[in-house]
Amino acid sequence: MDARMRRGLGIAAVLAVACIFGYAAWVGLAVAPPDREMGDVQRIMYAHVPMVQMMLLAGTILFVCSVLYLFRASWKTDALAEASAELALVFGAIGTTLGAIWGRPTWGVYWAWDPRLTTVAILLVALAGYLALRRFVDDPERRAVWAAVTAIIIAVDVPIIYFSVKWWKSLHQVQSNPSTVDPQMVHALRWNITAFFLLFIVFLVVRYRIALAARMREVTVPDAPPRAREAVAS
Amino acid sequence: MELPPALQLHDVSKRYGARWALVRLSLTVKRGTALLLTGHNGSGKTTLLRVLATAVRPSSGQVQVLGLDASRETEKVRAQVGLLSHANFVYEDLSGLENLEVLARLLGLPVSSAQTALERVSLSARDDRPIRTYSAGMRRRLALARLFLKQPPVALLDEPFVELDPSGVSELETRIRELHAAGTTLVLATHHIEQGTQLCTDRLHLEQGRSIAA
Amino acid sequence: MRLPGLLASTWVLFRKDLLVEWRSRSRINALVFFSLATLLLFSFALGPDTALLRRNAGGYLWLALLLSSVLALGESFRVERENATLEGLRLIPVDSRAIFLSKGLANAVLLIGLGVLLVPVLVALLDVRVVLPWPRLLGLIVLGCLAISAPGTLYGAIASHARARDVLLPLLLFPVLIPALVAAAKGTALVLEGDPMEQFHSWVALLASFDILYWGLGVVLFPRVVEE
Numbered sequence: 001m002d003a004r005m006r007r008g009l010g011i012a013a014v015l016a017v018a019c020i021f022g023y024a025a026w027v028g029l030a031v032a033p034p035d036r037e038m039g040d041v042q043r044i045m046y047a048h049v050p051m052v053q054m055m056l057l058a059g060t061i062l063f064v065c066s067v068l069y070l071f072r073a074s075w076k077t078d079a080l081a082e083a084s085a086e087l088a089l090v091f092g093a094i095g096t097t098l099g100a101i102w103g104r105p106t107w108g109v110y111w112a113w114d115p116r117l118t119t120v121a122i123l124l125v126a127l128a129g130y131l132a133l134r135r136f137v138d139d140p141e142r143r144a145v146w147a148a149v150t151a152i153i154i155a156v157d158v159p160i161i162y163f164s165v166k167w168w169k170s171l172h173q174v175q176s177n178p179s180t181v182d183p184q185m186v187h188a189l190r191w192n193i194t195a196f197f198l199l200f201i202v203f204l205v206v207r208y209r210i211a212l213a214a215r216m217r218e219v220t221v222p223d224a225p226p227r228a229r230e231a232v233a234s
Numbered sequence: 235m236e237l238p239p240a241l242q243l244h245d246v247s248k249r250y251g252a253r254w255a256l257v258r259l260s261l262t263v264k265r266g267t268a269l270l271l272t273g274h275n276g277s278g279k280t281t282l283l284r285v286l287a288t289a290v291r292p293s294s295g296q297v298q299v300l301g302l303d304a305s306r307e308t309e310k311v312r313a314q315v316g317l318l319s320h321a322n323f324v325y326e327d328l329s330g331l332e333n334l335e336v337l338a339r340l341l342g343l344p345v346s347s348a349q350t351a352l353e354r355v356s357l358s359a360r361d362d363r364p365i366r367t368y369s370a371g372m373r374r375r376l377a378l379a380r381l382f383l384k385q386p387p388v389a390l391l392d393e394p395f396v397e398l399d400p401s402g403v404s405e406l407e408t409r410i411r412e413l414h415a416a417g418t419t420l421v422l423a424t425h426h427i428e429q430g431t432q433l434c435t436d437r438l439h440l441e442q443g444r445s446i447a448a
Numbered sequence: 449m450r451l452p453g454l455l456a457s458t459w460v461l462f463r464k465d466l467l468v469e470w471r472s473r474s475r476i477n478a479l480v481f482f483s484l485a486t487l488l489l490f491s492f493a494l495g496p497d498t499a500l501l502r503r504n505a506g507g508y509l510w511l512a513l514l515l516s517s518v519l520a521l522g523e524s525f526r527v528e529r530e531n532a533t534l535e536g537l538r539l540i541p542v543d544s545r546a547i548f549l550s551k552g553l554a555n556a557v558l559l560i561g562l563g564v565l566l567v568p569v570l571v572a573l574l575d576v577r578v579v580l581p582w583p584r585l586l587g588l589i590v591l592g593c594l595a596i597s598a599p600g601t602l603y604g605a606i607a608s609h610a611r612a613r614d615v616l617l618p619l620l621l622f623p624v625l626i627p628a629l630v631a632a633a634k635g636t637a638l639v640l641e642g643d644p645m646e647q648f649h650s651w652v653a654l655l656a657s658f659d660i661l662y663w664g665l666g667v668v669l670f671p672r673v674v675e676e
Contacts, residue, residue: 129620
């Protein structure tokens with residue numbers, strides 16, 4: 001596939017995703033009925049839920065790539081890890097912020113120390129640490145190994161964090177999620193999850209390509225050393 | 235059957251980021267040889283020694299020490315090689331004897347051998363001052379003591395004459411001759427060409443990571 | 449020569465680490481005073497309400513230990529960077545896992561010592577009393593410091609070779625340690641205030657699981673971290 005065709009396909013894909021996204025937004029904001037108890041505020045869920053789901057997906061990709069890298073070093077795996085870590089942080093941060101905006105009128109507070117929320121918050125800080133590590137190590141090979149190790153340590157910790165916070169809060173009640181029973185709401189949610197998933201894929205592909213290109217620039221020739229010079233005439 | 239050579243490099247390259255420090259280097263060093271390694275700063279001498287010592291892994295190519303594959307039998311290779319480098323691998327807060335005793339224990343040797351090694355390089359075992367107070371000459375002697383303690387068949391020396399006064403230089407020359415006479419294979423990287431040519435039998439010149447016929 | 453096994457090497461290196469720490473006692477003294485200072489800071493920052501201070505004493509103890517651990521861990525690896533001694537050890541050869549175990553244990557011992565030292569200060573400053581039996585508090589301190597030390601040694605090795613290492617180490621370490629911090633602080637609070645609902649054992653179990661998991665992970669991952 002030559003470059004121009006690839007470019008064309010890329011633009012077409014982005015346009016398609018934009019259309020789906022637009023449709024999903026319209027469904028969520030205009031078509032779906034307002035919630036019986038919360039009113040229009042509930043509509044944030046159509047963005048908040050998919051975003052957090054994408055964060056978890058990105059986190060899983062990060063973990064898998066990190067483990068893979070330790071078994072078989074590959075710049076592609078490393079680049080994918082870097083891309084998914086950034087996306088996890090971005091989607092997670094925006095998703096959490098949307099949740100906080102929803103929380104204010106609903107619970108009365110921006111933040112509650114509920115296990116899921118707290119775990120996500122800690123995860124976001126950990127991801128920031130991961131990205132800081134990547135920035136502060138100059139040697140590409142060592143950066144890749146240390147980043148992979150760090151990601152594994154973080155990933156293994158996530159369930160422990162969740163349980164420890166759950167026990168920590170065990171005397172307090174966990175608030176329930178709004179249940180989307182109305183079929184139109186389910187429809188809206190499904191469309192938005194799809195839209196955000198496609199958006200995520202687009203971002204991931206683009207960011208992966210950027211990361212891989214950066215890696216290649218760092219190592220000039222990927223695997224082969226420069227060709228042997230002609231023997232100097234004696 | 236003939237014994238495998240002490241050192242063998244086959245098409246070895248080493249990259250640091252975007253810079254190639256060694257480029258397609260092939261080399262055979264027979265047992266008992268003393269090889270002089272020369273080249274400007276940045277030509278790859280230190281990298282070559284570090285690859286031979288298995289301190290770093292080459293980006294491509296094979297390294298064999300005494301017939302052992304450096305990438306697959308790294309621990310065994312390390313037991314056969316001694317590296318004397320810019321960093322002296324000692325703890326500044328401990329004394330010479332204490333540092334050597336740790337090394338002796340980690341080599342599975344009796345603790346008394348630490349004292350013997352120290353005395354062989356004319357350092358006092360009763361000196362319990364920390365390494366921090368040592369002069370450059372004393373540090374170099376301590377590094378040699380580490381080498382004498384380990385007694386590896388292959389010794390790699392990276393710029394050992396640096397910062398030594400004339401008496402220190404001649405003393406070091408004597409010690410290196412001792413090592414060579416005992417059958418140790420030597421690779422000596424140095425700018426001190428005079429000492430180098432006197433001590434060594436062969437020579438390898440590096441330029442920008444490639445070997446140049448001398 | 450016969451090279452010693454994993455446990456023997458660990459023991460030799462552990463003694464070496466303790467000896468090096470002992471030789472630089474002035475740094476340890478500074479560390480002790482730093483942790484005392486943090487306790488004072490917490491007391492001043494949160495006001496003279498003695499009931500409040502007493503209730504949160506467990507938390508303060510572990511915060512002080514956590515902050516001090518960053519300094520201790522940083523120092524532990526700065527010592528190794530001075531003359532590339534970590535590399536020197538690997539080239540002897542020494543099993544990297546022995547390096548992890550010995551350094552981790554040595555760091556833990558230092559932190560445990562610090563913790564034990566802080567308890568009487570806590571009792572005096574914040575007017576707390578150790579309600580549950582003493583061995584429980586000691587056990588908690590041991591488990592908690594082991595929990596700090598395992599990922600701390602792993603990250604300490606990484607951070608010591610990176611730029612901005614003084615900021616990178618706590619940034620990497622603190623999120624990971626939150627479950628251990630919660631468990632240790634909660635457990636300490638129960639020791640100091642009483643445990644009517646028998647919750648102490650759950651927190652100890654959480655802490656112990658954390659320790660087993662991260663020491664295991666450390667033994668597996670540390671060799672990858674230090675190899676070049």
